[in-house]
Amino acid sequence: MSKQQPPTYGGQALIEGVMFGSKNHTVTAIRRKDDSLDYFYVPKEQKPISTKLKKIPFVRGIVALVESAGIGSRHLTFANERYDVMPGEEVEPSEEETSKLGMIIGVAAIGVLSFLFGKFVFTLVPVFLAQMLEFMAPGKTAQILLESFFKLALLLIYISLISMTPLIKRVFKYHGAEHKVINTYENGLPLTVENVQSQSRLHYRCGSSFLLFTVIVGMFIYFFVPYDPFWLRIVNRILLIPVVIGVSFEVLQFTNGLRNIPVLKYLGYPGLWLQLLTTKEPDDDQVQVAIASFNKLLEIEEQGIENVEILKSTDAVVHQNTATVN
Template sequence: MSKKQQAPTYGGQALIEGVMFGSRNHTVTAIRRKDDSLDYYYVPKEQKPLAAKLKKIPFVRGIVALIESAGIGSKHLTFANERYDVMPGEEVDHTEEESSKLAMVLGVAAVGVLSFIFGKFVFTLVPVFLAQMLEFIAPGKTAQILLESFFKLALLLTYISLISMTPLIKRVFKYHGAEHKVINAYESGLPLTVENVQASSRLHYRCGSSFLLFTVIVGMFIYFLVPTDPFWLRIVNRILLIPVVIGVSFEVLQFTNSLRNIPVLKFLGYPGLWLQLLTTKEPDDKQVEVAIASFNKLLEIEEKGIENIDILKSTTEKTVNTTVAAN
């Protein structure tokens, strides 16, 4: 099959009481409202010439994709946050509530692309200081890098485990599982019914959770190529290498995804799948219904064009939404 004939690749993002799905040109969100209705939100993907060229360059395209996803994802997160707990027709701006809601959104996004770049600095530098504090029992470059990587992995697992205990994040992780199940069912050629989707795996090779774990593994190997002494130089090269680690990790993620159907090599993606056991949970049927509705709306837009979708039609605005009764 030629590159032009290949099936399109779809991605997604779990939101508060909803799921966003995206293709090359479109992104659509469906959320469950307080009255049990479904609300849709659409944002086009603008194909900027420079970004399109950069996304063709290996090791650079991952950084571009991350920035692009963060920008679009923030719009969908804001939409879901502002409407999921409000009855249709009662959408009113409450200035006093905005700060608390914003904090809640940022908490949800902390394990996703929205806060990844900012969190990466803390995630990268804290383990460096912890490893340095224990240099008296783990001296030398190899021991320090291994200890640093251990602390980085421990920090990641501890953080995800702690936030997954909160009711809100636990529900978001269920929608994350629903998102993966829909993609897996679609890629397996199954009709998108609740039964078929529920029977599909909640784990997926292209997940951002896998990407997070690969940054730990890839970073460890890259750090062996640069000096660790003096300590100030170690700090500087860790900061400067953040985009390098991100770019290489993205390529590793794509590589493991391309091998997922090869029995002898598919195990290379298993570490990322294991992490998804923490970042995804089994969804209930109503959550799966929301994910299916979002994905079906994206497919409808792909087939008919946004201008022909009545409930999302807009001739003057770049983002539109509507509430529809749940089936």
């Protein structure tokens, strides 16, 4: 009898909170202004088309990213609108202002479009920068290497600049708390603050690693497509965006599968190095929020969403988080 694979969980850092997701559910816990916790739940709808596409290598990554952008935007909106508001003072949209379906579609669309816009800028700006310096680095190989250098530099500069703001610094701490909770669960330890804090804030499946892999994978893919004329290079870069995303996703999954194998585990280290910028060591209070979010997700998976109270604006922090994960 084959051994059943344990469920895989992912997450996302938010303003004053953490979202965790499984195959069918996503849950957010945020710290409110009065130091209480508030929860938000969004189901993952298993549509037949997306379910089939997720089984196709190099295509499943694109589907997963689009889905994550849509769902993640809803959790971000929830956190942004409530973290600095006292419970009971929230301004809820009326039916006249927007329908529930319209709001969901709108927020999801914004998330997807924001991701695509950022990807276009991140892809095309380095091409123009490299072209401007063609007199110093002529030829296809030199141009692709220079383009990749600018792409990596832009990524590092962007992360470094936003990490200087107090708000993003706290988000990066919650990002570290998210990874620590996942590592605690995957190592089979009880979800206590002490255990979680003892874990690494880095994780092989992190989206930060994925971003770095798009730079590396894109560089190799560009060697196999036409380089001249310049307009064709631009067209190629645009058309290859889904290809780079799909291949990078597979590389991310591949390196995650090798993380416990000596020597081969180092293939994922470049992504972990980037996480040194996108994660920070969290405070105990932030770890408590992450634990609460993950415990709520486990509770939903065990009991079903219909049996779990999820939206509780005055749910105090439970300091004795003793859920054991085997």
